[in-house]
Amino acid sequence: MSLILYGAPLSPFVRKVEVLLREKGAEFESEPVNIMPMPDWFKEISPAKRIPVLRDLSVGREGPKGTIADSSAICAFAERKFSEPALYPADAFELGRATWYEEWADTELAGKVGMGIFRPILFPRFQGKESDIPAAKKRGTRVCLRSSTTSKANWRARNFWWGVRSPSPIFRWLAR
Ligand SMILES: N[C@@H](CCC(=O)N[C@@H](CS)C(=O)NCC(=O)O)C(=O)O
Numbered sequence: 001m002s003l004i005l006y007g008a009p010l011s012p013f014v015r016k017v018e019v020l021l022r023e024k025g026a027e028f029e030s031e032p033v034n035i036m037p038m039p040d041w042f043k044e045i046s047p048a049k050r051i052p053v054l055r056d057l058s059v060g061r062e063g064p065k066g067t068i069a070d071s072s073a074i075c076a077f078a079e080r081k082f083s084e085p086a087l088y089p090a091d092a093f094e095l096g097r098a099t100w101y102e103e104w105a106d107t108e109l110a111g112k113v114g115m116g117i118f119r120p121i122l123f124p125r126f127q128g129k130e131s132d133i134p135a136a137k138k139r140g141t142r143v144c145l146r147s148s149t150t151s152k153a154n155w156r157a158r159n160f161w162w163g164v165r166s167p168s169p170i171f172r173w174l175a176r
Contacts (some may be wrong), residue, residue: 001028001029001057001058002027002056002058003021003027003028003029003054003058004028004029004030004031004050004054004055005018005022005028005029005030005031005052005053005074006031006032006045006046006054006055007030007031007032007051007052007053008032008033008035008051009030011048011052012110013051013052013071013106014051014052014071016075017052017054017071017072017074017075017078018030020075020087021078021082021088023085024078024082024084024087026078026081026082026083028054033051035050035051044063045063045067045069046069047069048069048070050070051067052069053067053069054067054068054074054077055067056068056077070105072099072102072103072105072106075088075102080085086152104147112139115129117136118134120132120135120136120139121133
């Protein structure tokens with residue numbers, strides 16, 4: 001086993017990397033890291049103090065050497081290292097667009113879901129406290145991803161509503 005993935009399965013960034021590695025049939029070992037609080041040895045290999053971090057043991061067995069500390073960077077590494085099946089487009093333009101969507105999901109979407117759902121609704125529950133529904137409602141934000149189409153319309157807007165007012169069952173379940 002030459003790859004170690006440090007993280008926690010609750011993190012969508014860790015799961016993103018896990019899915020990609022599994023789809024490629026790559027062998028790796030998952031090593032759980034508790035981020036509340038984060039251990040010092042992990043802070044040394046994660047400059048931004050975030051999960052996931054990947055270690056390639058063939059490059060470095062301890063400390064920062066051999067580590068990559070960002071989910072998109074890890075995915076780029078794995079896409080090159082395990083070329084089959086290719087999971088990113090080969091075409092330059094399509095690759096640019098896929099990277100754009102990935103970046104949007106990692107920043108805009110994840111940030112809003114984190115502040116609007118995880119922090120006010122789920123985190124208190126993990127600590128045995130009540131969810132802060134008013135805070136979740138206050139932070140409820142409309143997240144909009146515009147995607148161009150190849151047909152008549154130049155732009156098609158897809159609106160993803162989230163928040164406790166959403167009719168989606170997952171949000172009703174979270175807010176119950
Ligand atoms: N850009 C980073 C973001 C990773 C990230 O935000 N991870 C969260 C967990 S979902 C984290 O480690 N948070 C630590 C904290 O907020 O203290 C990536 O793609 O890997």
